[in-house]
Amino acid sequence: xxxxxMAGRPAPExxxxxxxxxxxxxxxxxxxxxxxxxxxxxIAVDGHLHSAHHPFDWxxxxxxxxxxxxxxxxxxxxxxxxxAAPIAMVGAMSYALLLALPGHEIGxxxxxxxxxxxxxxxxxxxxxxxxxxxxxxxxxxxxRIVAVACVAAIFRxxxxxxxxxxxxxxxxxxxxxxxxxxxxxxxxAALIRADDVGARFGVAMLDEIRxxxxxxxxxxxxxIITVFSTKTLGLGVLGVFAGPLLVTQVAFRRYAGxxxxxxxxxRSLARVTEVAGYVETGHSRRVSRLAVSVxxxxxxxxxxxxxxxxxxLMHDIGQLSLPDPIPGGxxxxxxAADQDRIAADGxxxxxxxxxxxxxxxxxxxxxxxxxxxxxxxxxGSMIIRAANAFDDMVGxxxxxxRSAAALDHLRFDPREYDGRVVxxxxxxxxxxxPSRL
Amino acid sequence: xxxxxxxxxxxxxxxxxxxxxxxGHEVIGAGQRLSKACEGIARAADQARHAIEHSGKPLLVCAxxxxxxxxxxxxxxxxxxxxxxxxxxxxxxxNVRVRWLVLKFDAAEFGASHDALLLLDRxxxxxxxxxxxSRDLPILLAYDIGFAGLGLVIVALWPVxxxxxxxxxxxxxxxxxxxxxxxxxxxxxxxxxxxxxCQAVETKDFYTRGHGDRVSRGAVMIARQIRxxxxxxEAIRFAxxxxxxxxxxxxxxxxxKTGALTEDEYAAIQLHxxxxxxxxxxxxxxxxxLNGIMHHHERIDGCGYPMGLAGHEIPEFARVxxxxxxxxxxxxxxxxxxxxxxxxxxxxxxxGAGSQFDPLVVEAFIAAxxxxxxxxxxxxxxxxxxxxxxxQDHDDPTAxxxxxxx
Numbered sequence: 001x002x003x004x005x006m007a008g009r010p011a012p013e014x015x016x017x018x019x020x021x022x023x024x025x026x027x028x029x030x031x032x033x034x035x036x037x038x039x040x041x042x043i044a045v046d047g048h049l050h051s052a053h054h055p056f057d058w059x060x061x062x063x064x065x066x067x068x069x070x071x072x073x074x075x076x077x078x079x080x081x082x083x084a085a086p087i088a089m090v091g092a093m094s095y096a097l098l099l100a101l102p103g104h105e106i107g108x109x110x111x112x113x114x115x116x117x118x119x120x121x122x123x124x125x126x127x128x129x130x131x132x133x134x135x136x137x138x139x140x141x142x143x144r145i146v147a148v149a150c151v152a153a154i155f156r157x158x159x160x161x162x163x164x165x166x167x168x169x170x171x172x173x174x175x176x177x178x179x180x181x182x183x184x185x186x187x188x189a190a191l192i193r194a195d196d197v198g199a200r201f202g203v204a205m206l207d208e209i210r211x212x213x214x215x216x217x218x219x220x221x222x223x224i225i226t227v228f229s230t231k232t233l234g235l236g237v238l239g240v241f242a243g244p245l246l247v248t249q250v251a252f253r254r255y256a257g258x259x260x261x262x263x264x265x266x267r268s269l270a271r272v273t274e275v276a277g278y279v280e281t282g283h284s285r286r287v288s289r290l291a292v293s294v295x296x297x298x299x300x301x302x303x304x305x306x307x308x309x310x311x312x313l314m315h316d317i318g319q320l321s322l323p324d325p326i327p328g329g330x331x332x333x334x335x336a337a338d339q340d341r342i343a344a345d346g347x348x349x350x351x352x353x354x355x356x357x358x359x360x361x362x363x364x365x366x367x368x369x370x371x372x373x374x375x376x377x378x379x380g381s382m383i384i385r386a387a388n389a390f391d392d393m394v395g396x397x398x399x400x401x402r403s404a405a406a407l408d409h410l411r412f413d414p415r416e417y418d419g420r421v422v423x424x425x426x427x428x429x430x431x432x433x434p435s436r437l
Numbered sequence: 438x439x440x441x442x443x444x445x446x447x448x449x450x451x452x453x454x455x456x457x458x459x460x461g462h463e464v465i466g467a468g469q470r471l472s473k474a475c476e477g478i479a480r481a482a483d484q485a486r487h488a489i490e491h492s493g494k495p496l497l498v499c500a501x502x503x504x505x506x507x508x509x510x511x512x513x514x515x516x517x518x519x520x521x522x523x524x525x526x527x528x529x530x531x532n533v534r535v536r537w538l539v540l541k542f543d544a545a546e547f548g549a550s551h552d553a554l555l556l557l558d559r560x561x562x563x564x565x566x567x568x569x570x571s572r573d574l575p576i577l578l579a580y581d582i583g584f585a586g587l588g589l590v591i592v593a594l595w596p597v598x599x600x601x602x603x604x605x606x607x608x609x610x611x612x613x614x615x616x617x618x619x620x621x622x623x624x625x626x627x628x629x630x631x632x633x634x635c636q637a638v639e640t641k642d643f644y645t646r647g648h649g650d651r652v653s654r655g656a657v658m659i660a661r662q663i664r665x666x667x668x669x670x671e672a673i674r675f676a677x678x679x680x681x682x683x684x685x686x687x688x689x690x691x692x693x694k695t696g697a698l699t700e701d702e703y704a705a706i707q708l709h710x711x712x713x714x715x716x717x718x719x720x721x722x723x724x725x726x727l728n729g730i731m732h733h734h735e736r737i738d739g740c741g742y743p744m745g746l747a748g749h750e751i752p753e754f755a756r757v758x759x760x761x762x763x764x765x766x767x768x769x770x771x772x773x774x775x776x777x778x779x780x781x782x783x784x785x786x787x788x789g790a791g792s793q794f795d796p797l798v799v800e801a802f803i804a805a806x807x808x809x810x811x812x813x814x815x816x817x818x819x820x821x822x823x824x825x826x827x828x829q830d831h832d833d834p835t836a837x838x839x840x841x842x843x
Contacts, residue, residue: 214612221608244609251616257721258623264720265627269634269682271716276685320637353633355626 024195025139028188032119032142035149039115060101060109063235065121067091067242072125075137076252078211079259080302082189083140086219087245088125091238092118092144093181093219094226096152097174100163102234111156115149143188151181167228174227178220186212198431199296207302218248263309270313278319282396288312290387290428291380297424298379308380311350311362315384318346318363336367343367370418382418386410386425389417394429403429635678638685644771644830645681647814653677654812655761656754658805659798663757669725673754676726680733680758681832683713698838706831706838707742710734729754733762734831736793756795760786760802763794766832769814773836779811789834 071087078084096114100106122141130136155177162170186208194204222245229237270284291312295305319342334342347364350356365381366388377385393406407426410417635649656677660670684692687709691702698706714731732746732755739747767782777785783803790796831838 214615218609218612221605225605244606244613248609248613248616251613251620255616255620255623258620258627261721262623262627262630265631266634268717268720269631269638272634272638272682272685275683275712275716277688317634317637321640349633349637352636353626353629355629356633 022195024192028142028146028192029138032145035115035145036119039112039119042112043116057104057108059235060095060098060104061113061117063238064091064095065117065124067238068095068118068121069125071242072122072141073128074249075129075140076215076249077256077260078215078252079256080207080211082193082211083137084212084215085122085125085137085140085144086215086222086249087242088122089144089148089181089185089219090222090226090242090245091121092148093151093178093223094230094238096148096181097155097159097177097223097227098230099159099170099227100231102232106163107160109156109159111149111152114152114156115145118148119145139192143185143192146188147181147184150184151177154180171224171228174224175220178223182212182216182220186216197296198293200299203296203299203301210302215248215252218245263306266310266313270317273316273319276320278322279316280395283391284313284316286396287315287384287387287391290391290425291383293428293431294383294387294421294424295380297427298383298420300379304380307358307362308383310356310359311366311380312384312387314346314350314359315363315366315388316342316346317349318342318344320349321345339367369416370421371415379421382421383425386417386421390425390429631675631678635682638682644769648765648769648832649678649681651765651812651814652680652758652761655764655802656757658809659757659761659802662801662805663798669754672726673729673757676729676754677758677761679713679717680730680762681709681713682716683709683711683730686712686715703838707734709831711743725752725754728752729758731755733758735759737795738792741793751795756798760794760798762832763789763834764802765814766830767835768811771830771833771836776813777835779806779813785835793834 068088068091071089071091072085074087075083075085092114095109095117096111098106098109122144126136126138126141155173158173162173187205189212190201190205190208193199193208194201197204199207222242225244226238267285267288270288273279274281274283288309292305292309295308300308322342343364343366347360350360350363362378362380362384365377366384368377368381368385370377370382370385389410390403390406393409394402397403407422407429410422410425411419632650636646639646639649653674654677656673657670660673665673687705691698691705694702710731710733714727717730718727729752732741732744732751735741735744735746735751735755736759737748737751737756739745741751764782764786767777767785768779770776783806786794786799786802790799830836
């Protein structure tokens with residue numbers, strides 16, 4: 001074995017593309033495909049784009065299409081496995097909201113042309129991703145096309161009317177439409193996500209809004225800058241106006257990068273208890289997955305879920321202070337006093353970091369019974385307590401009888417384990433299909 | 438385009454950015470074209486001082502560079518101390534490349550919490566980075582297109598949508614600023630969490646507390662000395678911190694054993710770099726950091742473990758960590774000996790150069806020790822009730838592990 005093979009990363013589990021399709025995604029893709037086909041068909045049939053008197057005006061579609069493709073190439077990974085393409089969105093939305101172009105007839109940039117250009121640009125921009133073996137991101141592209149199509153359909157027919165009116169009017173309409181485009185994109189993202197991870201739509205929508213608004217604001221502002229500056233300066237300056245957005249994108253990329261590394265680090269370092277023989281292999285990861293699914297089922301929002309995930313990963317870290325490992329590492333089998341000490345020691349370790357006090361609290365309270373303790377433990381701690389007990393009894397096994405017996409054990413003790421949490425856990429354990437995320 | 442470059446030369450905008458975003462009513466001095474003749478800098482600074490006195494909000498300065506490519510933002514004219522400027526954004530709108538950024542203040546000292554976003558082209562990167570590291574500022578560097586574009590965009594949009602131009606151009610920048618703030622916050626949280634977890638791992642053994650942290654500092658000193666780039670330096674910092682995490686997988690009785698080790702026990706110790714790798718391999722580190730952790734006990738003569746690599750087969754990260762690791766072990770107290778002095782430890786490193794250590798790395802470390810002070814671990818006296826004490830130190834080159842030869 002060589003160093004390079006040892007240090008090589010395990011290939012991530014990838015689900016075949018067709019397996020990841022579900023009704024929501026199919027509906028979205030069908031909608032986007034219908035729009036694109038309609039656009040191409042209309043352009044092919046309708047001769048107004050190209051006639052003997054008016055040769056086809058190639059410049060705007062080419063420049064905007066190139067810009068969109070460039071933006072699609074520079075896609076951005078956001079926390080939580082999301083992807084955004086802010087520059088592509090700016091290109092497509094600016095084209096949809098184009099007011100005037102010196103030297104070009106604006107009336108000929110129809111909504112259907114905008115849809116066709118956006119679709120071609122995004123597809124071309126996605127090709128290098130596919131060539132590099134990354135996911136094509138079809139869902140994201142479809143969501144963007146639908147959002148752009150709505151905005152273009154509203155604004156394109158009106159565009160020429162705004163040229164001679166006060167700029168404030170066009171400005172306000174644009175702000176509204178940019179917001180509408182953002183909202184459509186976000187609602188679609190939330191619908192898909194709620195479906196993917198089994199979250200409630202309301203919670204997923206709030207999570208999306210919380211995560212997407214800063215970028216949406218930057219995109220919206222850039223669209224308006226682009227539209228108004230191309231009005232006087234022409235197409236040539238389009239690249240320059242991507243500057244502020246590129247800066248934003250660099251900042252976001254770094255932010256998302258460090259968040260991902262942070263999570264990976266906690267996930268990995270939480271395994272020290274396994275390597276040291278304190279707990280069974282895979283225990284912390286299984287507990288964290290269970291806990292997050294249960295938390296999601298109970299309607300927890302993403303920041304709380306992240307804290308819950310950290311706490312669940314590190315819930316056994318207090319065992320490091322024990323001189324000898326508990327047999328099998330199963331904290332469910334040791335005395336309440338020992339459980340409490342492990343929880344307190346673990347919380348102390350985490351509190352040491354100074355930035356994860358909320359996580360430390362969850363770890364601290366995991367040893368408290370769900371009911372009858374004063375003060376009452378937070379929901380996250382009750383979830384960790386139940387998930388930990390369940391995994392201590394079931395382990396990595398997928399035997400349904402075993403999980404049923406473990407669940408009965410948890411239900412038998414309503415003082416120790418919260419009823420709502422146990423029912424959510426039962427549902428998650430019943431599902432037990434690997435999450436796509 | 439209604440604004441030409443010549444007009445641009447005289448354009449100064451000093452604005453209270455957040456208020457400008459709030460509706461454009463309180464844009465201070467925005468769009469006022471102050472000619473150079475009327476002490477543009479002094480006027481600008483004066484306005485800045487007013488702005489700052491009235492609120493502690495971020496300050497945006499759009500300035501052009503002079504014919505030498507320098508942007509001089511002279512706050513001393515307005516008697517503004519650095520500590521009075523909580524946040525500061527500089528945009529250069531000029532057809533001359535910005536090569537230097539000069540910030541002049543009345544008080545020579547910057548405030549420690551000073552916070553800046555500098556948008557400069559690549560020529561200024563080194564200078565800006567120096568400012569940023571010496572003042573502990575977060576920094577975001579953009580290429581020509583970013584900074585030159587901004588000034589141009591504001592000027593170009595002015596005739597079309599008025600003062601909204603400045604506000605709207607700032608939105609993406611402010612979002613970038615926000616994201617950078619989040620990034621810095623996450624980075625701090627990340628480092629703190631990493632530290633806490635490493636400490637938790639080290640509490641298992643009284644004598645090695647702080648070892649990871651010190652090795653990490655030593656590795657970074659060497660990395661700077663041999664001029665590794667900043668990404669690699671950052672990676673080696675974490676690799677140093679985590680290099681011994683696999684020791685947790687070695688049974689405590691082996692670590693505590695007083696007599697000679699059996700072959701099996703020695704094998705368990707030799708496996709610890711692999712165990713460490715197992716724990717950290719899924720972290721999105723540079724690939725090199727993983728190699729550094731895995732091979733930090735290889736020797737230049739090929740007699741090390743786990744794989745017996747020799748010479749330059751050993752990854753650079755591992756050669757660096759090996760030196761810092763041995764040095765810290767020698768200068769720390771162990772249950773079987775007192776700590777060695779820095780000079781004695783340096784002598785030992787020199788003795789091992791060429792057989793155990795890479796001579797270039799050893800020399801780089803010794804040179805770095807001249808510049809940066811090595812913080813020795815505090816005097817370690819194990820408390821009486823201590824149960825876990827390492828009796829043999831696998832890192833100590835002066836006291837090799839005793840193995841029973843069958």
